Amino acid sequence: MKNTDVQIYQPTKCSPGTYQNRRSLGPCAICPAETKNNGSFGEKCAKCVETKTTICFPGSKTETNITEMLINDELYPFPGSSDSTQFEDILLQNMLTLSTSSFQCFVHSPIFMASVALLLLTIVYLFITLIFNNSKYKRYQIIVRQVFGHFDLITDKEHCFGGFITFSLLIIVICACVFSVSYLKLYPIEQLTAEKQKAVSCDHNLINAKFSSSLQLTSIRKHADEKPIFDLLETQPIQLNIQLISTNFQCRNLLIHENRGQGLSIPWTDFNCSSKDDFLNISTILSEKVITLEFDLNGPHAIGALSVCLSSPPLIINNGEYVASKMKHCRLYYNQNETLSSNPNINIKMVKIINQTISKNLQDNINYSATWLPIFSSKTFNDHLLFAQNGEYYRYLTSKISLFIDISQSEFYVKNTQEPIARTHEIIFTTILFSSKFHFEITDKSIDYHVSFSVMFGFNCTLLHNISNDHSSVLLSLKKMFASVKYFLYK
Numbered sequence: 371m372k373n374t375d376v377q378i379y380q381p382t383k384c385s386p387g388t389y390q391n392r393r394s395l396g397p398c399a400i401c402p403a404e405t406k407n408n409g410s411f412g413e414k415c416a417k418c419v420e421t422k423t424t425i426c427f428p429g430s431k432t433e434t435n436i437t438e439m440l441i442n443d444e445l446y447p448f449p450g451s452s453d454s455t456q457f458e459d460i461l462l463q464n465m466l467t468l469s470t471s472s473f474q475c476f477v478h479s480p481i482f483m484a485s486v487a488l489l490l491l492t493i494v495y496l497f498i499t500l501i502f503n504n505s506k507y508k509r510y511q512i513i514v515r516q517v518f519g520h521f522d523l524i525t526d527k528e529h530c531f532g533g534f535i536t537f538s539l540l541i542i543v544i545c546a547c548v549f550s551v552s553y554l555k556l557y558p559i560e561q562l563t564a565e566k567q568k569a570v571s572c573d574h575n576l577i578n579a580k581f582s583s584s585l586q587l588t589s590i591r592k593h594a595d596e597k598p599i600f601d602l603l604e605t606q607p608i609q610l611n612i613q614l615i616s617t618n619f620q621c622r623n624l625l626i627h628e629n630r631g632q633g634l635s636i637p638w639t640d641f642n643c644s645s646k647d648d649f650l651n652i653s654t655i656l657s658e659k660v661i662t663l664e665f666d667l668n669g670p671h672a673i674g675a676l677s678v679c680l681s682s683p684p685l686i687i688n689n690g691e692y693v694a695s696k697m698k699h700c701r702l703y704y705n706q707n708e709t710l711s712s713n714p715n716i717n718i719k720m721v722k723i724i725n726q727t728i729s730k731n732l733q734d735n736i737n738y739s740a741t742w743l744p745i746f747s748s749k750t751f752n753d754h755l756l757f758a759q760n761g762e763y764y765r766y767l768t769s770k771i772s773l774f775i776d777i778s779q780s781e782f783y784v785k786n787t788q789e790p791i792a793r794t795h796e797i798i799f800t801t802i803l804f805s806s807k808f809h810f811e812i813t814d815k816s817i818d819y820h821v822s823f824s825v826m827f828g829f830n831c832t833l834l835h836n837i838s839n840d841h842s843s844v845l846l847s848l849k850k851m852f853a854s855v856k857y858f859l860y861k
Contacts, residue, residue: 387672401415406430426705427616439677441677441702449581451579465545466480466481471572495531511647579788584784609655610663611679612653614650615673616675617648618669627659642654675710681697693739695741695742716749717749721782722739723786724740725786728789
């Protein structure tokens with residue numbers, strides 16, 4: 371019997387992140403998750419010492435610092451409108467509601483302050499009437515009755531106690547004027563601060579803005595006022611950052627190509643690459659918003675996780691009338707028990723978000739801001755079949771891993787509109803109507819219309835003076851206010 375040649379298997383030294391597995395025909399196997407091997411642990415992988423800031427992916431050389439991973443997102447969602455978008459309702463709620471959220475809010479409630487004023491005036495009156503009840507102080511009693519009787523709009527100047535009530539009501543009216551002036555400044559939301567909201571109301575979510583959203587086709591011709599924001603968004607540079615985590619790949623192993631279809635592949639040389647510890651960082655500026663890039667990594671190395679980020683700096687034109695906002699969106703891809711497959715494919719659909727902010731004064735221009743919203747999806751990210759033997763597949767690793775990043779644009783864009791709940795003239799007129807209606811309801815319309823409006827106008831002068839620095843806006847508001855008052859008095 372003729373002897374056949376016998377080939378003897380010669381094991382090779384395992385690379386970091388792998389270990390000698392004697393149960394396998396291959397020389398080395400991937401270190402499972404939560405274990406590591408930097409090359410000094412021999413045939414076994416050591417247990418990782420994981421903390422809140424570290425993790426061990428499959429095939430780890432050492433613990434990975436998660437604080438160095440590109441996983442932070444900067445996404446500012448467009449808010450929805452509050453439950454109440456009518457200024458009348460908002461004014462009534464803030465003036466006639468006794469806030470119990472905190473002691474400070476309770477004390478500063480207009481109802482509470484009016485009640486305290488009424489109580490103090492009553493106590494003072496009773497004190498003067500009962501304590502100083504002799505002829506010597508009779509003159510002071512008469513003066514008090516005359517003064518407060520003059521303010522009596524409840525019983526038509528018949529009793530000073532009606533003046534006490536009227537004075538308490540005027541406190542609520544003053545609070546309404548102060549609230550109205552402050553409420554006008556709660557717009558737009560881009561200029562709001564927590565301190566400004568706290569100074570207006572105990573409702574810290576209170577804003578003078580309502581919102582609406584709609585889905586629009588990008589193919590529809592844009593209005594002349596809208597077109598600059600779309601052009602600005604297209605010119606905004608976008609940087610692609612790719613981070614290979616827990617890997618032995620180096621920059622020398624990397625080649626990048628742009629695939630243009632029909633088998634056409636162009637080398638991509640305008641990129642930056644750096645490696646540190648177990649991280650391989652790649653960054654490049656995208657020349658187009660529709661592009662397919664292929665990242666070829668030569669060498670039989672594993673990749674524990676992958677981070678893909680898109681970012682862009684802000685662009686501003688026309689003194690802030692058009693703003694392409696800062697963007698940063700990241701996605702982290704990993705599987706607790708698997709490494710990256712040999713041909714992962716990540717699709718990114720870029721969606722335009724257009725925000726328009728309508729001015730408080732209709733004669734002013736509309737401001738536009740915009741940003742990109744990437745929608746990530748992935749295919750063939752992990753090779754499950756290769757992990758049938760608990761990660762013992764190192765011998766099957768291909769000599770090249772090809773990562774495909776396919777970026778395209780959506781045929782739709784999201785249009786968000788922000789507009790004020792109440793403008794200058796509406797706030798002025800609503801405040802005056804609130805004041806007059808408040809008195810009419812209490813007195814059952816028993817007081818003189820002209821007297822009531824005279825009182826209301828005196829307390830709304832400050833409102834008219836402070837409501838806006840724009841003289842034309844104030845003049846317009848005054849015209850509308852007096853026209854409405856005239857109609858109400860003589861209809």
